[in-house]
Amino acid sequence: MFTKSEFFVLRDFRWTLLLDQSKEGNDPQSRSATAAAEAAIQWRSERRSGKLARMVSVVENIAIDCADAYALAKWWSGVTGRPLHPEDFPGDPEAQVLLSDNGPVLHFNQVPEVKTAKNRIHLCLRPETSRDEEVDRLLALGAGFVADHRKPDGSGWAVLADPEGNEFCVLRSASDRAAMQA
Numbered sequence: 001m002f003t004k005s006e007f008f009v010l011r012d013f014r015w016t017l018l019l020d021q022s023k024e025g026n027d028p029q030s031r032s033a034t035a036a037a038e039a040a041i042q043w044r045s046e047r048r049s050g051k052l053a054r055m056v057s058v059v060e061n062i063a064i065d066c067a068d069a070y071a072l073a074k075w076w077s078g079v080t081g082r083p084l085h086p087e088d089f090p091g092d093p094e095a096q097v098l099l100s101d102n103g104p105v106l107h108f109n110q111v112p113e114v115k116t117a118k119n120r121i122h123l124c125l126r127p128e129t130s131r132d133e134e135v136d137r138l139l140a141l142g143a144g145f146v147a148d149h150r151k152p153d154g155s156g157w158a159v160l161a162d163p164e165g166n167e168f169c170v171l172r173s174a175s176d177r178a179a180m181q182a
Contacts, residue, residue: 061096061107062123065115066164069095069108075163076106078141079125115165123168124157131172135160138170154180 066072070088073095077084080097085105088095097106127134131150135158139145143160146167150156154176157169172180 059104061105063107063109064166065109065111065113066166067110067114068164069093069110072162072164073097073106073108075142076108079138079143079162080106119167122166124171125168126171127173129173129175131158131170131176134173135170 064072070084070090070092073084073088076097080099082097082099085096085098093110095108097108099105125134129137135145138160142163144163144165145158146161147159148156150158155172157171159167159169161167
């Protein structure tokens with residue numbers, strides 16, 4: 001049995017990873033796959049109830065099938081103002097938009113078949129400018145207008161489609177919402 005001082009504690013989100021520090025060379029940078037396999041993983045409940053909670057999964061990416069992965073990723077990079085992965089180039093069968101330093105990415109997969117039906121899942125964008133200004137900007141970038149769910153009182157959203165027909169929503173911005181509450 002190990003004492004607390006014999007473990008290195010690494011916290012990542014809701015996980016606590018306890019690594020046996022009694023083995024030479026078993027630091028996070030140099031430990032071998034065998035040492036990693038011997039690591040003891042404990043789940044820490046958010047409520048700290050003392051009970052083990054069930055394990056969860058973390059969203060790694062949002063995958064979008066398309067005909068031209070690089071071109072569509074470049075378009076979404078313009079929409080989000082976020083960069084493409086530095087190793088993505090024209091003609092690549094996969095490309096990514098890096099949405100944040102630690103969060104999920106938009107992952108574009110080149111597939112032979114074309115989109116034939118409405119998306120069952122879609123992105124909802126909250127612009128930094130007003131919703132209506134963002135709709136105009138995205139239409140100028142090449143988005144298609146699908147449906148208008150904006151209401152006269154300023155609430156609602158607009159449904160647009162990217163150049164390959166994938167639908168997405170443009171929601172009210174924080175300033176739009178604040179103006180309605182004033």
